[in-house]
Amino acid sequence: MTHEVRGVVAKGKGTPVSVETVLVPDPGPGEALVRVQACGVCHTDLHYREGGINDDFPFLLGHEAAGIVEAVGDDVTVVSVGDFVVLNWRAVCGECRACRRGKPWYCFNTHNASQKMTLADGTPLSPALGIGAFAEKTLVAAGQATPVNASANPAAVGLLGCGVMAGFGAATYTGGVMRGDTVAVFGCGGVGDAAIAASRLAGARTIIGVDRDARKLAWAKDFGATHVIDASKEDPVEKIKALTEGNWADVCVEAVGRPEVLQQAFFARDLAGTVVQVGVPTPEMRFPDLPMIEFFGRGGALKPSWYGDCLPSRDFPMLVDLYLQGRFDLDRFVSETIALDDVEEAFHKMERGEVLRSVVVL
Ligand SMILES: NC(=O)c1ccc[n+]([C@@H]2O[C@H](COP(=O)([O-])OP(=O)(O)OC[C@H]3O[C@@H](n4cnc5c(N)ncnc54)[C@H](O)[C@@H]3O)[C@@H](O)[C@H]2O)c1
Ligand SMILES: [Zn+2]
Numbered sequence: 001m002t003h004e005v006r007g008v009v010a011k012g013k014g015t016p017v018s019v020e021t022v023l024v025p026d027p028g029p030g031e032a033l034v035r036v037q038a039c040g041v042c043h044t045d046l047h048y049r050e051g052g053i054n055d056d057f058p059f060l061l062g063h064e065a066a067g068i069v070e071a072v073g074d075d076v077t078v079v080s081v082g083d084f085v086v087l088n089w090r091a092v093c094g095e096c097r098a099c100r101r102g103k104p105w106y107c108f109n110t111h112n113a114s115q116k117m118t119l120a121d122g123t124p125l126s127p128a129l130g131i132g133a134f135a136e137k138t139l140v141a142a143g144q145a146t147p148v149n150a151s152a153n154p155a156a157v158g159l160l161g162c163g164v165m166a167g168f169g170a171a172t173y174t175g176g177v178m179r180g181d182t183v184a185v186f187g188c189g190g191v192g193d194a195a196i197a198a199s200r201l202a203g204a205r206t207i208i209g210v211d212r213d214a215r216k217l218a219w220a221k222d223f224g225a226t227h228v229i230d231a232s233k234e235d236p237v238e239k240i241k242a243l244t245e246g247n248w249a250d251v252c253v254e255a256v257g258r259p260e261v262l263q264q265a266f267f268a269r270d271l272a273g274t275v276v277q278v279g280v281p282t283p284e285m286r287f288p289d290l291p292m293i294e295f296f297g298r299g300g301a302l303k304p305s306w307y308g309d310c311l312p313s314r315d316f317p318m319l320v321d322l323y324l325q326g327r328f329d330l331d332r333f334v335s336e337t338i339a340l341d342d343v344e345e346a347f348h349k350m351e352r353g354e355v356l357r358s359v360v361v362l
């Protein structure tokens with residue numbers, strides 16, 4: 001059976017998204033059909049619409065989602081019908097060279113559904129990050145659906161599916177933030193604020209939020225920033241030096257995706273410290289023009305962070321438990337709940353800095 005549902009589609013570069021009829025096949029081997037309850041609007045969806053990721057239009061957008069498993073393929077054992085799940089884009093294969101070497105968070109062959117969802121005329125859709133959850137139902141690989149405690153609010157925990165997990169993991173796993181560390185987070189959107197919240201949970205001593213928007217800086221404080229810097233008014237590198245007894249930060253997280261911000265993160269880092277690049281650049285951006293002696297002489301590490309080096313099966317249930325215990329405030333990321341028809345407007349609100357996350361609730 002094919003399911004006819006409504007979904008948000010980006011048809012071409014820079015073209016406003018539209019709600020279209022989407023045909024979703026029944027799950028085959030290894031697949032699960034999920035009735036989506038909530039899906040957050042992430043900056044990466046906007047990158048897709050702008051052609052910043054690739055040119056495989058039309059895209060079925062949406063990838064920060066929670067829902068209920070409605071059907072599974074014959075051989076599926078990892079999830080069952082009725083499970084409450086958060087969707088992930090890291091269903092590890094267990095067989096690639098990263099998985100075999102015991103580093104499955106780098107898995108180079110993550111699973112997606114094999115069957116295509118299509119437009120009504122049969123045009124195949126490219127689901128954003130292999131998910132495509134701005135739709136009433138979506139088809140994923142069974143391993144992309146991670147069961148979590150069913151008492152959690154779908155609009156909040158769905159955000160673990162991408163941005164919040166990426167930011168949390170960028171600080172915790174990629175950056176290795178520890179008790180007593182000094183952390184600077186550049187870009188206090190959903191991703192950056194999750195890095196700030198994670199740094200607080202890890203026991204960081206000083207947590208500095210940097211953004212160009214006063215509203216974002218106020219929210220960063222709510223998530224645990226001990227200090228904030230308005231990069232539109234002050235030089236963050238100098239200010240971070242002043243806030244850290246002249247030493248700069250042990251871990252700098254770049255959560256914007258721009259070369260000039262990476263450059264600031266590089267120079268705001270203490271000797272032997274770590275720079276984490278979690279913001280996604282576009283193809284035309286170039287690495288900052290750094291003197292090589294600065295790279296060598298400062299030591300430490302420059303580390304890109306794909307999805308916060310997370311393992312969804314390990315991290316989603318754990319973070320949902322922290323959320324339910326009141327130790328990790330996921331509700332605070334939800335600025336507003338909206339309908340499928342409001343995604344284009346939500347992009348504009350994101351660009352104007354009015355929201356952390358608009359979440360489509362179905
Ligand atoms: N690596 C991953 O796995 C992963 C996962 C999800 C999202 N991302 C990326 O992370 C980035 C942030 O995502 P988001 O959803 O938080 O976006 P967002 O738009 O909510 O937040 C970006 C923030 O950066 C701020 N900003 C812009 N220019 C700045 C500057 N020059 N200096 C300081 N702050 C500046 C903006 O005011 C905004 O608050 C995006 O590039 C997104 O694609 C990466
Ligand atoms: Zn693998």
Ligand SMILES: [Zn+2]
Nearest residue numbers: 042044162163
């Ligand atoms: Zn995302």
